[in-house]
Amino acid sequence: MNAHCDLGNLSAGELRELYHVTEEDLELIVQYGKIVMPHLDTFISEFYEWLRTQPEFDLYFSDSATLHRVQSQQKRYWEDFYSADISEVYVQKRKSVGANHARIGLPLPTYVSSMYRSLRIWTDVLYDHSLEPERYARSLKAITKLIMLDTAIVVDTFMRQTNCIIAEQHDSLMQMSTPVTEVWNDILMLPIVGIIDSKRAQDIMTAVLHKIADTHSRCLILDISGVAVVDTAVANHLIKITKATRLMGCTCTISGVSPAIAQTIVELGINVGDIRTTATLKDALRDAFNDLKLVLHEDGTPP
Secondary structure: OOOOOOHHHOOHHHHHHHOOOOHHHHHHHHHHHHHHHHHHHHHHHHHHHHHOOOOHHHHHOOOHHHHHHHHHHHHHHHHHHHHOOOOHHHHHHHHHHHHHHHHHOOOHHHHHHHHHHHHHHHHHHOOOOOOOHHHHHHHHHHHHHHHHHHHHHHHHHHHHHHHHHHHHHHHHHHHHHOOOEEEEOOEEEEEEEOOOOHHHHHHHHHHHHHHHHHHOOOEEEEEEEEOOOOOHHHHHHHHHHHHHHHHOOOEEEEEOOOHHHHHHHHHHOOOOOOOEEOOOHHHHHHHHHHHOOOOOOOOOOOO
């Protein structure tokens, strides 16, 4: 089986095959568990004595109620481990561990080092030397295999969950950074602040086109007064956005063109074509009203 396959879609049997966990390995783990599991409380004590020396302890486990809950979960984790019943339920429980670690933001290196410490406690501190050396060696190998399988599931789930969180945050930031607003009937406005790169330009275009489709607006104002630098790439992005809006029957005006930006565009020899620009947002709004044949009274209301 390809080691680079998608772990999240593998069955329990496929995961066992991927990590070469045999029936003999599972039997060895069960028998070894009979030796060490009576000392589960000692394991917990040893593990948290080590964990208290780690910088993450105070951040994640200093609350006594949280610590007690996590210790109880850890006991159930190792009870499942030494039962060696690698079923779909077992795999799902490991995925839940990964999802929980991602949710609370516990760093992956902390999880990996804790699994290594656990292995040391189970196979060194708590081992009573009752097995023949050859059987102990095979048991150690089997336990290591299953720990690697567990770790792979947890890490894979952790990364998936983290990527989902990042994607959601990106969507939220994109919505915040591309706030297309209907400022008047048929008139949309989008203030742009900061740097415009290819990715952000695509996000802006997507947000603008969707808003035009939803509102059937006929005028769009892109206000770039908050954009500090306009180079050839930025100008090209703006040109593409205006062309795309025109294809949807919406006239685009770029407002907030400062003297410095105007001079830069001229010096770079950028061909802005028939793009309509204004120095101020007020001028852009006036042009939009003219396009829509709207006349305002002195109190700011249409006739």
